[in-house]
Amino acid sequence: MALTTLYPAERGGLRVSFEYFPPKSDEMEAQLFETVRVLAAYRPAFQTVTYGAGGSTKARSLTTVKRMLQAPGAVPTAAHLTCVGATREEVDHVIDEFVALGVRHFIALRGDPPGGIGTAYTPFPGGYENAAALVSAITKRGTFEVSVSAYPEKHPESRDTAADIDMLKRKVDNGATRALTQFFFDNNDFERYLDRVRAAGITIPVVPGVLPINHLTQVRNFAGKCGARVPEAIIARLGHLEGVPHEHAREATHIAAEQIVDLARRGIRDIHVYSMNRSPLVSAVLDLVGFDKVDPDLTRNDVAA
Template identity: 40%
Template structure:
């Protein structure tokens, strides 16, 4: 059975990055994702760029676009105005997040007239009745969370506030997701939870990213990439590892995979192909 898929993009900050985003969209859209999401930068720094990218992808590609929306550095009225502008343009999927604070500012501090946290934002969006609301989830403890159970409890609050589904932070082993899924089931969370997959384009960069967001780094991964680098087989290893992770998840009952593409589509495309997710070719009758 063909798994459902979705992709995350980030908005471009330069002309070169714009071309890379459009190349990514063109490469991956034939795989017919259920949706694609477009991120905010830390501290809401790409708010305008995100809006422009969402609007352009929505109008030109025919894809269902989910726009990231955060609580950072904006009043409630400003945040809801952004949401309403999305709805007016036909974008009704939102990924509602608290958001990361601006770099160098330390912990998140709510705007005096803004939403204090993601639950407040979700509740306000749900009250409009206009949006399909997706949220973040953490299969391993968020750096600011007391424990993994605290993350499960917070996800339950977000679902109770009106979230329709959740997308997890990336992880490197399928059992990490399965343990989290079991804990969510035990907590009474019935909303779909989509595992977030990070194809490893560059191990040093992925490792640094993992350390910053609390993702466990298995020793075998360090050893495998060290050997692959010596043999100049990093791309082969990255494809194999990501494909195996996705296969394990599908074997465990997962029906939808969400890929963090980093606007570099080739590895994600190759993994999808290996999983049997290929462009559908329509054959027309020839007279």
């Protein structure tokens, strides 16, 4: 049964955005832009392109963002930016490069330590010390939309949630206009976090990040490094299906759709989806929820109209 029949009220007015990462090969590039084409049918509010620590994917990020922005009727595209492994001057130069391409929305992140998630972070000599400083560097250059990260289950390096919220407030004080959360699977964690954010006087939109589970083992490994928790109920639903791709995809579709619908019932209207550069599972989830869409074979001008 279609979820549009089950949940006619909750699906109205939902907005979606997508995260992509730069491709590493011609084959991956073709897959990415096919995914972008398919998911553009859902009229995303915006899409984002990630950026590696220390600019390790700088060239690919610039190329990908440029192609997305120059497409006819392009979806608004935000560029991720980090301050790991680079001086202030080098980061400022990258900001200028993105602005020259037409970027007006940045995702300002500290970035993972060079040694990877879980290793100690030390500010780069002569670099911006954290995401709050990076937000300030962006907003001093003009009027931009600046999204930042938020962590419903606490950043793995933070001593507690209060420290995370204090950092979020510093980012907002420096000009951040939206927070996009790390993915999570228990909406109660998000709601408790949002209550604490609002109690701290932070009023910017806090958009929940949803990760449809293409591969349970990979997601569990990644979640462990990020400080996110995969509930036992989800493991029970998916763990025995990893060798049965079609059944796994169907159950994963229902899990993500249920999460989005529950968020909608709690009053959330904006959802940020970590696409992993693949459209089938994301499309299945959004269709099940009942997101409006247009024919993906229309031109981008039609999509953006």
